[in-house]
Each structure stands twice: as C-alpha cells, then as structure tokens.
Amino acid sequence: MKRVVIALGGNAILQRGQKGTYEEQMKNVKETAGQIAEIIERGYEVVITHGNGPQVGALLLHMDAGQQLYGIPAQPMDVAGAMTQGQIGYMIGQALINELKRRGINKPVATVVTQTIVDKNDPAFQNPSKPVGPFYDEEVAKKLAEEKGWKVVEDSGRGWRRVVPSPDPKGHVEAPVIVDLIEKGFIVIASGGGGVPVVEENGQLKGVEAVIDKDLAGEKLAEEVKADIFMILTDVNGAAINYGKPNERWLREVTVEELRHYYNEGHFKKGSMGPKVLAVIRFIEWGGKRAIIASLEKAVEALEGKTGTQVRSKG
Numbered sequence: 001m002k003r004v005v006i007a008l009g010g011n012a013i014l015q016r017g018q019k020g021t022y023e024e025q026m027k028n029v030k031e032t033a034g035q036i037a038e039i040i041e042r043g044y045e046v047v048i049t050h051g052n053g054p055q056v057g058a059l060l061l062h063m064d065a066g067q068q069l070y071g072i073p074a075q076p077m078d079v080a081g082a083m084t085q086g087q088i089g090y091m092i093g094q095a096l097i098n099e100l101k102r103r104g105i106n107k108p109v110a111t112v113v114t115q116t117i118v119d120k121n122d123p124a125f126q127n128p129s130k131p132v133g134p135f136y137d138e139e140v141a142k143k144l145a146e147e148k149g150w151k152v153v154e155d156s157g158r159g160w161r162r163v164v165p166s167p168d169p170k171g172h173v174e175a176p177v178i179v180d181l182i183e184k185g186f187i188v189i190a191s192g193g194g195g196v197p198v199v200e201e202n203g204q205l206k207g208v209e210a211v212i213d214k215d216l217a218g219e220k221l222a223e224e225v226k227a228d229i230f231m232i233l234t235d236v237n238g239a240a241i242n243y244g245k246p247n248e249r250w251l252r253e254v255t256v257e258e259l260r261h262y263y264n265e266g267h268f269k270k271g272s273m274g275p276k277v278l279a280v281i282r283f284i285e286w287g288g289k290r291a292i293i294a295s296l297e298k299a300v301e302a303l304e305g306k307t308g309t310q311v312r313s314k315g
Contacts, residue, residue, distance in 0.1 A: 001016075001043060001044070001045045001175060002044055002045065002135075002228040003044070003045040003046075003047065003048065003225065003226065003229070004045070004227060004228065004229040004230070004231055004303065005047045005048075005218060005221055005222040005225065005226050005227045005229070005307055006036065006039070006046060006047070006048050006052040006231050006233060006235065006294070007049050007050070007091075007215050007230070007231065007232045007279075008032060008049065008051065008233055008295065009051060009232070009233055009235060010051045010054060010235075010236035011027060011028070011234070011235045011296055012029070012030060012032040012050060012051075012233065013025050013028055013029055013032070013050065013051070013054075013055070013088060014054050014055075015028060017237075018302070020055075020058055021053060024192070024205075026091055027090065029032065029091045029092055029095045030095045030098075030099070030145045030265070032092070032095070032098055032296065033092065033095035033096045033098070033301065034098040034296075035102055035233075035297075035299045036048065036096060036298060037096065037099040037100050037105070038131070038298075038299075038300050039299065039303060040066070040105065040159075040187070041103055041105065041298060042300070044229075044303070045182070045220075046066050046187055047178075047187070047188050047190065047221065047225055047227065048092065048096075048180060048187070048188070048190075049189070049190060049191045049192060049213070049214065049217070049218040049221055050088055050189070050192050050193070051192075051193055051214045052081065052084040052085065052214075053189070053193070053195030053203070053211075054134070055084040055087060055088060055193075056077070056080050056084050056133075056193065057132065057133055057134065059080045059083060059084060059131070059164075059231070060074075060080060060122075060132070060133040060134065060148065061078075061134050062103055062116055063075060063080070064133075070253075075280075076207065076209055077132070077164065077209040077210070077211075077246045078198070078207030078208060078209060078210075079207070080197050080199060081192075081193055081194075081195075081196045081197075081211075082113050082196050083190070084193060084231065084306070085111070085114065085192035085193060085196070086111070086113055087197075088113025088192055089113070089192060090194075091106065091112070091113075091188045092110065092189055092251040093109045093189055096104055096187065096306070097109050097184070099202045105201070107185065107186075107187055107190065107245050108185065108186045108187070109187045110181050110186045110187070110188055110189070110242050111142070111187065111188075111189040111190070111192075112174050112177060112181070112188060112190040113174075113192075114173070114174050114178075114190045114191045114196065115170055115173040115174065115190065115195060115197075115205065115207075116169045116170075116171070116173075116191065116194060116195030116196065116197055116198065116199045116212050116217050116220075117169070117170045117171050117172070117173060117198060117199070117200065117211065118167035118168065118169060118170060118197050118198070118199060118208070118210065119168070119170060120167070120199040120200070120201065120208075120210050121201070122167035122168060122315040123167045124165040124166050124167040124168070124210070125167065125208075127165070127314060128151045128163045128164050128165045128166075128232055129152070129163055129166060129177050130163055130164050130165070130166040130210075130211045131155050131161040131162070131163050131166070132161065132162055132164050132211060133161060133162050133164070134161070135155065135158055135159030135160065135161055136152070136159060136160045137159065137160065137287070138154070138160050140160075140162030141159075141161070141162075144162075145162075149293065150162045151163050151164075151254065154180040155297045158222045164209055164210050164211055164306065165208075165209075165210040165211075166210060166211050166212065166213060167197065167210055167211050167212065168216065169194065169195070169213075169216055169217040169220045169238075171208035171220055171224065172190070172191060172195060172217075172220065172221060172224060173198065173205065174190070174223040175221075175225075178190050178223065178224070178225060179225055179263070180265060182225055184243065188220060191214070191217045191220075192214075193211075193212075193214055193219060194211065194212030194213055194214040194217040194218075195212060195217050196209070197210040197212050206291075213275040215232055215275050215276050215278075215279040216278065216279050216282075218230070218232070218279065219280070219282050219283050219286075222283055222288065223286050227288065228288070228289045228290070228311040229288070229289060229290045229291070229292065229303070230279070230280060230283040230288055230290075230291045230292070231291070231293075231294065231299070231302065231303065232276050232279065232291075232292065232293045232294075233267070233294060233295065233296040233299055233302075234276065234293065234295065234296065235292075235295065235296070236252050236273075236295060237250070237294055237298055237302075237307060237308055238251060238252070238293050238294060238295075238307075238308045238309035239251050239259075239268060239271055239273055239276070239277055239293050239309045240267075241262050241267045242267065243267070243268075243269075243273070251309045252308075252309065252310065253310045253312070254309065254310070254311055254312075255312060255313065255314050256281055256284040256285060256311055256312070256313055256314065257281070257314055258313060259281055259311055260281050262277075263278060263281060265278050268270070270285070273293075276293055277293070279291075279309045280292075280293060280309075281311075284311055284312065284313050289312070289313075290310065290312055291310075291312075292308050292309065292310055292311070293308060293309040293311075293313040294307060294308025294309070295307075295308065
C-alpha cells in the first residue's frame with residue numbers, strides 16, 4: 001500500500017471572496033473530504049496536512065477586539081496556531097469520517113496538534129518577512145509596533161501589517177506519535193499550518209512567534225512518515241515557468257534536476273509557488289518516489305499521473 005502525504009491549500013477550507021463563516025468553511029471541507037475519501041477508497045494510505053492562515057488572521061482579530069473592548073488578554077501567535085490546528089482538524093476529521101462511513105469504510109481519523117522544531121539561530125529571526133493578521137493604517141501600525149515591539153511593513157498597497165519570522169522547519173516533536181498512529185491504521189491530520197513553531201533552550205521546548213510554511217513543514221512530515229508520494233493541492237493545476245508571460249509553460253512531467261534549475265532561475269514567487277516547488281524538490285532529493293503539485297479538484301487524476309506537475313528523480 002502506497003503512503004501519500006496530502007498538503008491541502010487554503011482553498012480546501014476557505015474559498016477566495018468568502019467571509020469565513022463556519023458554514024462556508026464546513027461546506028468546502030466536506031467537498032475536500034470527498035476527494036480524500038476517493039483516494040483512500042483506491043487503496044492509498046493517507047496522511048493529511050493543511051494551511052491555517054485565514055483562520056489565524058481571524059482569530060488574531062477576535063483577540064484584538066476582545067482585548068480592546070473587554071480587557072481579555074490576547075494570546076501569542078503560537079497559541080493561535082495551536083487553537084486553529086484544533087479547529088481545522090476537527091472539521092476535516094469529522095467530514096472525512098462521515099464521508100468514509102457513507103462509502104462503507106470504517107477507518108479511525110485522528111488530529112495531532114503538532115509542534116514544529118526550528119533553529120533559534122535561524123536567520124529568519126533577524127529578518128521577519130511573513131505578513132500576518134489584519135491591515136492597519138500607517139499611524140496605527142507604527143503605534144502598535146512601538147507598544148508591542150512588532151515589525152510592521154506596507155503590504156502591496158493594501159495597508160500596513162505586522163511581519164514575523166518564517167524559519168525553516170527541522171522536524172516535528174510529535175513525529176513518533178504520528179508514525180505510531182499510522183502504523184495502527186489511523187488516518188492522521190498533522191502539522192496544520194506548518195505546526196506550532198518551537199525552539200529548544202537548555203533542553204526545554206519554547207513556543208515562538210513565527211509562521212512556518214505549511215508545505216515545507218508538510219515535506220518534513222512526509223520524510224518522517226516515510227511517504228512514497230508527497231502531493232500539494234492548491235488552486236492552480238501545477239507549476240509554470242514564465243508564469244503570466246506570453247511564453248508561459250506549465251510543467252507536466254519534470255525531473256528534480258530540471259525543477260531545481262527553474263527554481264534557481266527565479267521562476268516561482270517566494271510568497272506563492274516558490275515554497276511549494278522547494279518542498280517537492282526536497283522530498284525527491286530526500287528519497288521520495290514521486291511528488292505532485294495539482295489542483296484540489298483534480299486530486300485523484302493527479303495521483304494517477306494524468307494531470308498536474310509530476311516530479312520524479314532522474315530516470
């Protein structure tokens with residue numbers, strides 16, 4: 001039985017233009033569960049990871065309003081990450097259990113709130129670059145920066161936002177638990193939103209305010225569970241070179257050497273396709289058999305090799 005780690009993009013939970021109500025998100029999750037259930041029905045052993053950016057952003061706004069209106073202390077970002085891992089894991093887990101039962105499949109599903117180890121000396125901590133949370137006008141943003149010790153930047157003409165470090169993931173604290181659950185037949189949901197970033201200090205774990213890229217963390221998870229296939233599902237059906245230009249070309253089947261060459265040439269934007277491409281490169285270079293970047297709606301076809309960007313080692 002082939003083991004596949006599926007990294008779900010944000011569109012699996014919240015579609016562009018939606019408000020983010022529970023009903024909207026649950027409807028999207030149910031549709032996603034249908035795709036995953038079909039993959040399981042075809043005999044694959046599945047491990048799931050997912051994003052949580054919009055949910056963390058909304059939670060930070062809730063906490064900010066609660067603090068201003070009622071004096072309720074806001075929680076740090078690592079705690080917000082853990083809270084949304086639980087929220088989304090609950091939704092995906094419930095939807096998947098129900099969909100599997102509908103198909104006559106009785107498999108247990110477990111969500112593991114996961115801590116992701118990062119290096120406290122990672123250069124990212126000296127250069128925060130990941131925008132998080134709400135937009136502010138310049139005056140408010142700079143006042144908050146002074147009061148809270150934040151770094152703020154102007155974000156694409158849309159307003160000012162806080163930026164936090166985005167360190168490289170080194171592994172997951174709960175990896176042995178995740179592997180044990182998989183070996184016992186569980187479908188595991190883990191490393192949500194890249195996991196809760198933690199550093200080790202004097203042998204102790206400590207949460208830090210940072211954001212880990214979910215696809216890079218998902219790749220580490222794929223290594224830890226010894227996956228055969230690593231599949232990133234997003235809102236476009238693969239990776240393209242010269243994206244948006246007249247000579248745009250979508251990549252269908254590509255070797256890891258070719259993909260790294262395109263990556264080094266700068267074809268993939270840092271904030272979008274770049275981390276996805278880097279993640280699949282790392283997986284194949286680690287020893288994975290196949291990596292895929294594809295559209296969520298075409299997950300089953302992509303797993304069968306019929307669509308999406310299919311990445312293999314040379315030969």
